[in-house]
Amino acid sequence: MNHGDEILIYKQLSWDYNISPVDIKSVLKGDKASAGHFTQEMLFIRMLETYPWFTILQVLNVYDIKKLLTTRVVSKLRSASLREKYEFVRLRLQQVIPSAG
Secondary structure (H helix, E strand, O other): OOHHHHHHHHHHHOOOOOOOHHHHHHHHOOOOOEEOOEEHHHHHHHHHHHOOHHHHHHHOOHHHHHHHOOHHHHHHOOOHHHHHHHHHHHHHHHHHOOOOO
């Protein structure tokens, strides 16, 4: 994914607010606490509800996804089918990605 595509994704995540894509990226990456009213968790949930899995993998690395994809996040997804899908992904990531430390 090129830089322009990544910036477009960050813009689309906050399409309904005037928040810079740089701030969105900083929050998603954990470098900033919030952008407008968006927290990292809120942006990640928006991402899960908006983009295909392979797009998410191009924007975030699997270690960050493993950290962000908690039972709390999964429970907040609007669609039952998405909750089921991402609970499976969450459990699988716990099995295959080593824990830090």
